[in-house]
Amino acid sequence: MSEFEPKIVAYCCDFCAFAAADLAGAMRLQYPPNVRIIRLPCTGKVDAIHLMKAFEQGADGVFVAGCLEGQCHYLEGNLRARKRVAYAKRLLAEVQIEPERIDMFNLSSAMGGRFAEIVKEMTQRIKEMGPANTDRRQQPVES
Amino acid sequence: MIVADRKPLEEILDSIKDYKKIMLMGCGGCVTICFSGGVKAVELLASQIKIARKKQGKPIEIIECTPERQCEFEFIDAFKKDLESAEAVLSIACGVGVQTMSERHEDTITIPGQNTKFMGYPVEHALWEERCAGCGNCVLEWTGGICPIARCAKKLLNGPCGGSSNGVCEVDKDTDCVWQLIYDRLKKLNKLENLMVVRQPKDWRTSTDAGQRRVKFEEAML
Known part of the structure; x- marks a missing residue:
């Protein structure tokens, strides 16, 4: 049996995490290909329903990556996102899905290395936990 | 305004365990203001129910809707057609909304998803206290x-x-x-x-x- 390859959805702020992911690429840093990035104008755009929908549609893990606290371009979007991630953790726990499958990270656009680290960390964490056991799609999804 | 609090998910899942297709109806009135029964609450609860039922191996279909007010026939009648294919209605309006649906649709069971608490107002953001x-x-x-x-x-x-x-x-x-x-x-x-x-x-x-x-x-x- 092949090793479990989790599907992870990353909601990334355009100003920091998305730029950091770009930088990680430019720096030729290696990180697991399990992450699907969704680019947002600010993590303040994330609502609990977006996080839940990812799990509903087969994600095994989700993370939200925004600017360093105090450095949000829209002042407090990342602080709001943190609250919504906490809310989604509670909603997931209610349906017996480990809250650790979802997390919030803060980084700047210069932290390409940190972005690669976060992806590695999340992928490792979800691999250890196994599939989220929602509706695992029967056929592998082509990337 | 009327303040209501969503029932524990376990209780909700138990009350709909026999159905494969339900209508999840919120309300655009008081319960939207107290975050427990508006459009967003409907989406989130539907998502939770779908995830939970998939995990149990008994997937469920959910028709989501939120009338302007669930406590008046004029508003709930707009969803009459959608209701035809549903086996039951899960309502996250207050008790008045649940009963309005029950009375209007005698052949379909309407199950409450909320505990209606009291009439009050928000003393601070997201904190409500009884006042009347x-x-x-x-x-x-x-x-x-x-x-x-x-x-x-x-x-x-x-x-x-x-x-x-x-x-x-x-x-x-x-x-x-x-x-x-x-x-x-x-x-x-x-x-x-x-x-x-x-x-x-x-x-x-x-x-x-x-x-x-x-x-x-x-x-x-x-």
Whole structure:
């Protein structure tokens, strides 16, 4: 049996995490290909329903990556996102899905290395936990 | 406004365990304001239910809708067609909404997804407190606009009980003694003489003690 390859959805702020992911690429840093990035104008755009929908549609893990606290371009979007991630953790726990499958990270656009680290960390964490056991799609999804 | 709190998910899942397709109906009125039954709450609950049922190996189809108000036929009738294919309705409106649906659609069961709590207002963002008990005979006029019926555990009409200590109620240390609040307010308003009048026992027939109540506005009737 092949090793479990989790599907992870990353909601990334355009100003920091998305730029950091770009930088990680430019720096030729290696990180697991399990992450699907969704680019947002600010993590303040994330609502609990977006996080839940990812799990509903087969994600095994989700993370939200925004600017360093105090450095949000829209002042407090990342602080709001943190609250919504906490809310989604509670909603997931209610349906017996480990809250650790979802997390919030803060980084700047210069932290390409940190972005690669976060992806590695999340992928490792979800691999250890196994599939989220929602509706695992029967056929592998082509990337 | 009416404040309601969603039932525990376990209880909701148990109440819909026999159905494969339901309509999840929210309400655009009071429960939207208290975050428990609006469009967003409907989406989130539907998502939770779908995830939980997939995990159980019994997937469920959910029709999501949120009428402007669930407590009036005119608004819920807009979803009549969608309802035809649903086996049951899970309502996250207040108890009035649930009963309006039940009465309008006698052949379909409407299951409550909320515990309707009280009439109140947000004392701060996302925190609601009870302010009116709907007793049917308002006393706010002589209490300085602070209700002892809704806010006193004993519903006292003639001053505080012995459980009032330093302005706090003995029932809950986070609850102010409402009679202390009334005294302070009346003092500020120079109306302490209001407290010299001995209030007679309240006639609770105007409250829920005499069965269902009814209000009629003759001139507006069709």
